[in-house]
Every structure is written in C-alpha cells, then in structure tokens.
Amino acid sequence: MKTLSVLCLLAEGFEEIEALTPVDLLRRAECEVVLAAISENHEVRGKHGIVVKADDTLSQISALHADGKTDFDMLLIPGGPAVSQLRRDGRAAQLAAAYAKAGVWVAAICAGPTVLLDAGLLKGRRFTAHFSVKEELPETLGGERVVVDGNLITSRGPGTALDFGLALVQALMGPQKREEIAASIMA
Template identity: 25%
Template sequence: MAKVLIIAGDFVEDYELMVPFQALQMVQHEVVVVCPSKQIGDTIKTAIHDFEGDQTYTEKPGHLFTINGDFDATSASDFDALLLPGGRSPEYLRLNGKVIELIQAFVSQDKPIAAVCHGAQLLSAANVIEGKQISAYPACAPEVTQAGGEYVELEATQAVSDGQFVTAPAWPAHPQWLALFHELLS
C-alpha cells in the first residue's frame, strides 16, 4: 500500500484532516502528518467549518491532533502521495518555503496529490496547477485562476481528478474525493 504525507497546521479543518487520516489507514495506507515548527507528539488545533446558511462557513473549535511525523526530516522521495487539507492553515503554510518545495517535489515526481477546500491555496502558491482542472472552496477560485489553473465549480459533495491532482470544494465531498484519490494510490 501507499505511504501518504499530510501537511497540516494549527486550525486545519478538523474533518479534512481527521477523516482522510483515518480512512486512508483503514484501507491499509501508511499516513504521516507533519507540521512546520512542530515535533512528533506535539499537537495542532483543528477548526470545524460548517455550512449553516450564512454567506460563508462558520468556524468552531475542533479537536487536538497529534503530529506523527518530523517535518524537518520530510522528503517527497520518502512518500508515494501527498494530501493537503483545508481550513485556515493553508493561508500561512503557503508562506513556508519548505512546504512549497515539498509540494513542487511531489509534482515533479508525478505523485498523486489530493487537496480539499483551502488546500488549493497551497497548490496555487506552489505554482503547479497551470492548465489543470482544480476545485476548491469557492473563495479560492481567484487564486486557482491566477495560478493558471482552470477552477471547476462543483457541488459540495463532488470532486474532480486531473492527472495527478484530485480536488474538491469541501469536506462533504469526502466519499468521492477519497475514492478518486484511493484509485490513484492503487
């Protein structure tokens, strides 16, 4: 089975980290979560985003998630695939040069990459989606198009695959998004 890297940070969306982490392990993939400036055993705080009829999502405190990998020792060559959850963390993780270099290495090695919701901010910042169909939370559409990607507007329960990329607008797409990603891993 595959060894999957997840890059996360404080206030990552709870479901977009927890569900893939557990679901991918359930189908026998090894899943390692890293965070810049955090060590194995440290925790990150998550946030729960919900869709309650407002003009944007609401945000509530989530859970503590324990990091199980060493960011400083992480290399794309040690993994088969990359997963980028959304939430608030991508907005500041995209400012970290090593995060961007890692994403670019996964792309150059043609390894599967799954991104959901605001995870597309990391793909856009890494400048790796030119000409690719990419979905994301609608507020990230301008970043996708500015990075040369083709923003795909989908229902919240849908996902899109284009080459090595599997993307979706938000956590309600988990069944389709994770199924498409699992296909690329198999």
C-alpha cells in the first residue's frame, strides 16, 4: 500500500498549533508529511517564537510536475501572520489551484482560506475561516469548526486545530483511522 503524503507550507509567523497539531496527527496515522519552507531558510520561526526545522524548501521540492500532477495526496496551509507572506509569494495559491484541479485534498485553517480565495477555489463552495479574515472572503462564514466540501477542508483557527487534524486523517485514511488516532491521544 502506498504511503500517503502531505505537503505542509511554512512561512515566518505560521501559527504553531495550526501547523504542528495536524502534522503530529497525520504522522501518528503514518502519513509522510513534508514541511516545506517557502523561503530558502530551513529554520522557520512561528508566530510565538517556536523555530521549526523544515524538511526542505519549496523551491527544492517537486511539488508539481509539468503535467499538473503531484506526488502528494494533500496540501496543508496553516494560518497565522505567515499567510500574508504565502499570499505575496503566490506559489501557495498556484499549488492549491493545481492540486484542487487534480483532485488532491487541499486543507487550510485560520487565515489560510484566503490563499484558497486567491486560487479561485472558494466561489460556490462551503468553507470556514478565522473571523479576522471575514471581510476578505466572498461569503458569510459558517460557524462550523471544520468544513469539508469536495476536496477542500477548512477550519477556523487555533482552537479547532485538533478537530482539523483529525478531519485530515479521516479524509486521507477513513473514519476508522480517525477514531483510532483520536482514541490514542485521549486520556
């Protein structure tokens, strides 16, 4: 059986709980998760000063092949102040659009759905995001903690990171694996 793989984009100021909680849960589920820095520096400082060593830089990863296909099964976009860098950089929106077109899961939390907006993926879709970006988004945000619409998964913010991570596990591996991982972390 093929090991499922996730590409997680990191930029300076990423919200640590929104990146690391889903990454932890996905790795517990035995998914390969590649942490990719959008800068050329492998060390990426989060919003709260936690420095994470990325596995590689986005420019060094074969994130998208010339034929529009990818080796990854999911793109993960954490939120926080880093989202403004992701949006300025443009590669995150390009990847999100290409991955969504290829039928690959695209997941974003907090302000991350604004990258999906830039990619043209939110029109006519159900989604949620952090209230701080409500004015930028085309429709009224729902109150759900996590929304799955087709191959898009969105979530509200730091307080929903655990639910978001478990939803990612379920999307890739099914409800039984989600329950297994949830049970393994509950005391």
